[in-house]
Amino acid sequence: GEDVEQSLFLSVREGDSSVINCTYTDSSSTYLYWYKQEPGAGLQLLTYIFSNMDMKQDQRLTVLLNKKDKHLSLRIADTQTGDSAIYFCAESINTGGFKTIFGAGTRLFVKA
Amino acid sequence: DSGVTQTPKHLITATGQRVTLRCSPRSGDLSVYWYQQSLDQGLQFLIQYYNGEERAKGNILERFSAQQFPDLHSELNLSSLELGDSALYFCASSVGGIGGQPQHFGDGTRLSIL
Numbered sequence: 001g002e003d004v005e006q007s008l009f010l011s012v013r014e015g016d017s018s019v020i021n022c023t024y025t026d027s028s029s030t031y032l033y034w035y036k037q038e039p040g041a042g043l044q045l046l047t048y049i050f051s052n053m054d055m056k057q058d059q060r061l062t063v064l065l066n067k068k069d070k071h072l073s074l075r076i077a078d079t080q081t082g083d084s085a086i087y088f089c090a091e092s093i094n095t096g097g098f099k100t101i102f103g104a105g106t107r108l109f110v111k112a
Numbered sequence: 113d114s115g116v117t118q119t120p121k122h123l124i125t126a127t128g129q130r131v132t133l134r135c136s137p138r139s140g141d142l143s144v145y146w147y148q149q150s151l152d153q154g155l156q157f158l159i160q161y162y163n164g165e166e167r168a169k170g171n172i173l174e175r176f177s178a179q180q181f182p183d184l185h186s187e188l189n190l191s192s193l194e195l196g197d198s199a200l201y202f203c204a205s206s207v208g209g210i211g212g213q214p215q216h217f218g219d220g221t222r223l224s225i226l
Contacts, residue, residue: 033214042114042202043155043217088155099168100145100215102155 004103006089011109018076020106022089025070029091030098032065034074037086037105046074046087076108084110115139116218118203124224130191133221137184137205143167144186145206145215146178150199161186162208190223198225 006022024032029051035043049056049063049072056063062075076083086105092098115138123131137144146158148171157170161180172178175193180186190197200222204215 031214035217042219043204044114045214045216048214095168098160099170100157102147102157104154 004089004091004101006087006103006106008104009107009109011111012079014079014081014110014112016079018074018079018083018108018110020074020076020087020089020108022072022074022103023070024072024089024091024101026091026093026101027067027070028094030094031092032063032072033088033090033092033100034061034063034072035088035090035102037088039085043088079108079110081110081112084108114216114218116203116205116216118201118218118221120221121219122222122224124226125193126226127193127195129193130189131193131223133188133190133201133203133223135186135188135203135205135218137186137203138216141205141207141216142184143206143208143213143215144180144184145204146172146186146188147202147204148199149202149220153199155202158188193225195225198223 003025012018033048034046060077064073088105089103117136143162145160149155158172160168178188200220202220204217206213206215
């Protein structure tokens with residue numbers, strides 16, 4: 001089946017690193033994504049990784065992919081209060097077109 | 113600004129009615145995707161169009177339909193509306209329709225059914 005799971009809440013102190021984890025079930029995923037959603041706003045694409053990569057770094061963001069365990073993580077270094085939002089993990093599955101399955105989202109709270 | 117434009121931003125209507133949501137993709141993007149976000153169901157993929165043709169289908173009800181026009185804008189039609197259809201509807205676009213390129217989201221249309 002197609003499913004993406006992530007923990008619902010994460011709380012960190014400002015300046016610490018945040019790690020948001022995600023597991024997915026479909027091994028035919030081509031791309032895996034992290035999106036950020038702030039209150040009342042749409043989804044903002046943060047970063048993505050192709051399924052044949054293990055790691056991708058983009059400024060404060062590091063994505064790690066363990067394809068064997070179907071585990072994806074997003075690390076945010078030096079977390080700031082402005083990083084407080086909901087973070088969605090998503091996978092693209094080839095169905096002839098591309099169907100994207102989203103997790104339920106992890107709400108990140110950053111304490112000053 | 114993602115470059116994806118959705119109208120209207122808010123829509124309030126009654127049960128049994130029909131509404132049309134509109135989406136203009138980013139310049140150069142050929143694929144349009146529609147999603148429904150609700151508190152109980154999370155973010156659900158509804159349907160994808162690529163260059164005017166339906167390419168992938170998700171959990172879209174029979175009461176809902178969509179199309180993509182030659183100028184690549186898309187419309188999502190929701191009919192016989194029920195209270196449970198109240199949600200945020202997002203449109204996203206990507207450059208292509210194959211390969212799962214990253215999707216860029218609009219700000220959504222908030223639909224409230226009274």
